[in-house]
Amino acid sequence: xxxxxxxxxxxxxxxxxxxxxxxxxxxxxxxxxxxxxxxxxxxxxxxxxxxxxxxxxxxxxxxxxxxxxxxxxxxxxxxxxxxxxxxxxxxxxxxxxxxxxxxxxxxxxxxx
Amino acid sequence: xxxxxxxxxxxxxxxxxxxxxxxxxxxxxxxxxxxxxxxxxxxxxxxxxxxxxxxxxxxxxxxxxxxxxxxxxxxxxxxxxxxxxxxxxxxxxxxxxxxxxxxxxxxxxxxxxxxxxx
Numbered sequence: 001x002x003x004x005x006x007x008x009x010x011x012x013x014x015x016x017x018x019x020x021x022x023x024x025x026x027x028x029x030x031x032x033x034x035x036x037x038x039x040x041x042x043x044x045x046x047x048x049x050x051x052x053x054x055x056x057x058x059x060x061x062x063x064x065x066x067x068x069x070x071x072x073x074x075x076x077x078x079x080x081x082x083x084x085x086x087x088x089x090x091x092x093x094x095x096x097x098x099x100x101x102x103x104x105x106x107x108x109x110x111x112x
Numbered sequence: 113x114x115x116x117x118x119x120x121x122x123x124x125x126x127x128x129x130x131x132x133x134x135x136x137x138x139x140x141x142x143x144x145x146x147x148x149x150x151x152x153x154x155x156x157x158x159x160x161x162x163x164x165x166x167x168x169x170x171x172x173x174x175x176x177x178x179x180x181x182x183x184x185x186x187x188x189x190x191x192x193x194x195x196x197x198x199x200x201x202x203x204x205x206x207x208x209x210x211x212x213x214x215x216x217x218x219x220x221x222x223x224x225x226x227x228x229x230x
Contacts, residue, residue, distance in 0.1 A: 006154075031217065040205060042221040043155065088154060092217065099145065099168055100219065104154035 004091045006103030014111050019076040021106035023089035032065055032072045032094050033100060037084040046074075046087075081110050114139070116206050117186075118222035119185075126230050129133060129197070131191040133225045137206030144187045145219065146172075149201045158202075161187060199229045 003026040008083060011095035013019050022030065031050045035043040047056055049065035056063045062075045076083055086107045117136040118162040125131050137225075142163055142187050142222040157171040161181035172179065181187040191198055 033218070035219075035221075043205075043219075045218045045220070048218065057129050064128075066195050090219075099157045099171075100217075101157060102147070102155040107152070 004089060004103040004111070005108055006089055008106055009104065010107050010109075012109045012111065013079050013100045015081060016078050019079050019083070019099060019108055021074050021108075022090075022101050023068045023072045023074075023091075024102075025091045027070070027091075027093060029069050029091040029093060032069075032073055033090045033092070033104075034063060034072075035090060036085050037086045037088065041085075064075070074090050076108075079110050081112050082107055084110050116141075116204060116220050118202075118204050118225050120225060121143030121223060122226045122228070124228045124230065125194050127195055128206045128222075129195050131194050131227055133189040133191075133204075134186045134223055134225070135187040135206075136206075138220050141206035141208050141220070143207045144181050145207075146187075146189050147205065148214050149203060149205045149224075155203065156206070159191070171184035189211050194229045195225075199227055201226050 005024045009021050011019055023084050028104040031048055033048045034046040036046055037043045047063050053067045054068050060077045063074045072089055086105040088105045090102045092100045114218040116138055119134050139200045144161045146158040148158055149155050159172045159179045164183050176192045178190045201224045202220050206219045207219055
């Protein structure tokens, strides 16, 4: 079945440093979504990427979708303590609904 | 517009008892998904339902687990004869009727039910 792998599992950074998490799928995806889960909270939708090679930005966050639509990355510039949490990618094979397969997430801690 | 509502937030059961977890999707959403999360792990897909239909239950154990999304009322995830290994956070998510495109496929998560089996 479809597998979505994320690395690293944990990342500890000093406030102001950059952070990147990578997501790789065993199959070609129709789209990929990113979610953030704060400690003790629930996942919250951040963004969806659909097109091959797509790049989207949200303030300090940059999301990329690979040319082959099998990998993606999330990059945070100049991390802040409010960025702490676990970032999940979720891949979907079929565009017409259907389940999203989540990666195991990257947990980011930021030292002030 | 209320978000996805899950209850109870915390549920304690003894081994062998039944657990019933409820999820009311956002207004206007007809797709419901259940995910399970163990501590410091990812979200594991269990089941995807639309009103009165199970679309994909490939992630749900064949025994003891069942799910429904009736025409009226919330979606229910039911675990019979719970065991300690069932202890986890169970998240429900909903999405609007799928028309393709980002808005139709965005998942809105509830706050989850933390199930503890003694």
